[in-house]
Amino acid sequence: MIFVGKEYTDLGLSPEDMQGRMEKWFAWGSKMEKAGILRGGEALTPQIRRIVGENRTVTDLTSAEVKEIVGGFYLIEARDFDAVQKIAEDFPDYDLGNTVEIREIMVFDS
Amino acid sequence: MEHKVIDHLFRHHSGKMVSVLTRIFGLQHLDIIEDAVQDTFLKASISWRKQQPDYPEAWLTKAAKNRVLDIFRTLKTKQKHIGQLSTGTDAIAINELFLDKEIEDAQLRMIFTACHPKLDARDRISFALKTVSGFSTKEIASALLTKHETIKKRLVRARKSIQKADLKFSIPQGNALNERLETVMEVLYLIFNEGFHSNKKEQLIREDLCGEAMRLCRLLLKHETMRQPKVYALFALMCFHSARLASKTDTNNEVLDLKHQDRTLWHFPLIQLGNTMMNKAVETETFSSYHYEAAIAAEHLKARTFEDTNWDKILHWYQSLYELQPMPSHVLTMAVICLQNEDYKSANAYFKKLNPDALEQRKYLYYAAKADYYKATKDFKSALEHISEAINCVNNDLEKQYLLKKQEAWLLEFS
Numbered sequence: 001m002i003f004v005g006k007e008y009t010d011l012g013l014s015p016e017d018m019q020g021r022m023e024k025w026f027a028w029g030s031k032m033e034k035a036g037i038l039r040g041g042e043a044l045t046p047q048i049r050r051i052v053g054e055n056r057t058v059t060d061l062t063s064a065e066v067k068e069i070v071g072g073f074y075l076i077e078a079r080d081f082d083a084v085q086k087i088a089e090d091f092p093d094y095d096l097g098n099t100v101e102i103r104e105i106m107v108f109d110s
Numbered sequence: 111m112e113h114k115v116i117d118h119l120f121r122h123h124s125g126k127m128v129s130v131l132t133r134i135f136g137l138q139h140l141d142i143i144e145d146a147v148q149d150t151f152l153k154a155s156i157s158w159r160k161q162q163p164d165y166p167e168a169w170l171t172k173a174a175k176n177r178v179l180d181i182f183r184t185l186k187t188k189q190k191h192i193g194q195l196s197t198g199t200d201a202i203a204i205n206e207l208f209l210d211k212e213i214e215d216a217q218l219r220m221i222f223t224a225c226h227p228k229l230d231a232r233d234r235i236s237f238a239l240k241t242v243s244g245f246s247t248k249e250i251a252s253a254l255l256t257k258h259e260t261i262k263k264r265l266v267r268a269r270k271s272i273q274k275a276d277l278k279f280s281i282p283q284g285n286a287l288n289e290r291l292e293t294v295m296e297v298l299y300l301i302f303n304e305g306f307h308s309n310k311k312e313q314l315i316r317e318d319l320c321g322e323a324m325r326l327c328r329l330l331l332k333h334e335t336m337r338q339p340k341v342y343a344l345f346a347l348m349c350f351h352s353a354r355l356a357s358k359t360d361t362n363n364e365v366l367d368l369k370h371q372d373r374t375l376w377h378f379p380l381i382q383l384g385n386t387m388m389n390k391a392v393e394t395e396t397f398s399s400y401h402y403e404a405a406i407a408a409e410h411l412k413a414r415t416f417e418d419t420n421w422d423k424i425l426h427w428y429q430s431l432y433e434l435q436p437m438p439s440h441v442l443t444m445a446v447i448c449l450q451n452e453d454y455k456s457a458n459a460y461f462k463k464l465n466p467d468a469l470e471q472r473k474y475l476y477y478a479a480k481a482d483y484y485k486a487t488k489d490f491k492s493a494l495e496h497i498s499e500a501i502n503c504v505n506n507d508l509e510k511q512y513l514l515k516k517q518e519a520w521l522l523e524f525s
Binding site: 014 | 115120148151157158159160162249
């Protein structure tokens with residue numbers, strides 16, 4: 001599950017609101033942990049270094065300068081997309097307009 | 111892993127850290143400080159998802175301390191003439207400012223700054239809720255039922271007033287302390303009342319405001335020079351009122367008057383705490399308005415049922431309160447108490463003292479009470495006249511519904 005959208009910092013959330021969201025993330029994380037499906041995950045800082053084109057043009061950006069940013073991801077083990085979709089229902093930031101993208105890790109048969 | 115974080119930890123910590131950092135860097139850098147503190151919560155809210163620290167509060171304090179250096183760098187690039195900070199003794203001194211006692215001291219300084227007479231009275235509450243209590247402008251707006259833009263303007267204006275008057279970040283001494291303490295208490299009282307009396311708001315916001323006012327009042331009481339009878343009385347008043355908070359509305363969030371509240375919902379520990387505070391409050395010869403208001407609230411709590419209410423005593427406290435604060439609304443209340451007591455002669459005497467227009471938006475209460483008076487004295491024609499007058503000038507929809515229902519019942523009863 002990849003999380004895409006706005007950063008808290010750019011939305012001007014209050015301390016109370018941030019704490020509330022954090023607690024929802026805790027609850028979600030431990031639910032997955034208890035279910036034994038959590039394999040990893042990271043949160044990403046909002047600094048972006050973008051390298052584009054043959055000239056390898058480099059731009060440094062902050063989250064405020066882009067429409068959407070990948071904020072982090074959870075790696076989980078599940079049967080199929082439907083199973084993950086169900087888990088993704090607890091993502092705490094839908095109300096901020098943020099998105100969960102479910103992608104499957106490609107398995108190469110040898 | 112234990113996932114529960116103390117309620118309001120971020121909000122309260124925000125107020126603490128903004129205060130401490132302001133003590134270090136001065137009020138003129140409030141913007142930078144608030145941004146920096148906001149940033150530590152952001153960082154916490156994300157990094158704690160993976161691993162929550164054993165001592166969240168200590169983690170936040172440490173993060174804020176680290177911010178000191180960041181802020182210092184920011185300031186240095188902005189203005190050249192700023193001394194060295196990160197060296198030996200200064201660093202030790204800064205560490206000391208993060209001790210609990212010093213954090214409390216810094217918070218008090220912030221409260222007293224927020225209540226400085228150079229600030230417009232309306233700006234004080236917003237500024238206090240932002241800096242001392244860690245509310246966002248949006249939260250303040252919804253708590254005070256005011257537009258977001260208006261709150262923003264008030265905050266900007268408050269800051270400008272602080273810069274213009276070049277206010278020191280300090281607690282006044284001697285006589286000045288007593289004068290300012292009055293304003294501080296008034297601001298806390300207003301914050302509390304915003305939470306307690308506004309019926310339109312969600313229960314949660316109401317509890318937040320009342321809780322904040324109580325937390326700050328308790329902070330005053332921790333300070334020796336402020337441990338005064340009137341401050342104890344204010345705190346007692348808040349305890350007594352909040353004991354009833356849960357019973358004030360029914361499940362549909364509709365307002366219940368004292369007569370219809372479920373008295374078993376009253377929160378007993380708060381009543382006890384209020385009593386303890388009240389015992390300390392009365393160790394004085396001169397009573398403040400908070401003393402009388404607390405006494406009135408306590409009297410209501412003493413009655414097991416509405417019918418058990420000792421109206422004579424309540425009337426007595428109102429008379430004393432009126433002597434201190436000659437406000438027309440107190441006269442109206444006294445008239446209503448006399449009606450409860452079936453003492454129509456005294457009720458009428460109070461009505462005669464009143465000019466309804468002086469009650470402003472509460473004029474309808476005058477007409478409604480007078481309608482009750484006429485009904486009780488069997489002058490049905492005047493009763494109906496007055497209740498129509500009350501319906502004419504009431505603004506609040508819920509209250510209007512209530513009066514219309516009453517009018518309908520009376521029309522049936524009198525015909």
